[in-house]
Amino acid sequence: MYNIVMLLISPSFEDNGTIPKKFTCEGGNINPELRIENVPAGAESLALIMHDPDAPMPGGFTHWVVWNIAPATTLIKEESMPPGAAEGRNTRSAGYTGPYPPPGHGVHHYEFHLYALDMMLDLPTTSGKAKLEAAMQGHIIEETKLVGLYERRKA
Secondary structure (H helix, E strand, O other), rough: OOOOOOOEEEOOOOOOOOOHHHHHOOOOOOOEEEEEEOOOOOOOOOEEEEEEEEOOOOEEEEEEEEEEOOOOOOEOOOOOOOOOEOOEEEEOEEEOOOOOOOOOOOOEEEEEEEOOOOOOOOOOOOOHHHHHHHHOOOOOEEEEEEEEEEEOOOO
C-alpha cells in the first residue's frame, strides 16, 4: 500500500531550482503559480509561509504569509490570492514580497511551507509568521515544502 503525500509544486521553477526574476523584487514582484496535490482527508484549511532562512537578519526574512486557504484549492494563480484566504504580514509589510537578497551574498533558499490544518484560523490580517505558527500548533495534519533559489549578483 502506498502512502500518498501532499505536494506543493510550481510550473515556474523546480524544487531547489532557480526562481525566475519576474517573481522577485528585481522583476515584477508577483507570487509564482503554485499547485497543490493530495490534500489529506480531514483538512479544514491550508496555510502557506514563504521564508528565507538565509537572510542576514535574526530569524531570516518572511516573504509571504497566507492562511484559511480552502482545502479544495489546487491552484494559487500567479499574482493572486486564493478566494476567501487571509493574507498576513511578511517581515516588513502586508502581502507578498519577492526574493531580494543582498548583492553578492550568495544563493538564498526560499522555502514555501504548506500546511494542512484540522481547522480554520481566526487571526487578524496584521498577523505574521510567528502568530500563524503559534495558531497552527496542535492542528497540523500534514505539511510539505517547495524550495526555490535566488541570487543577486554584484553589479
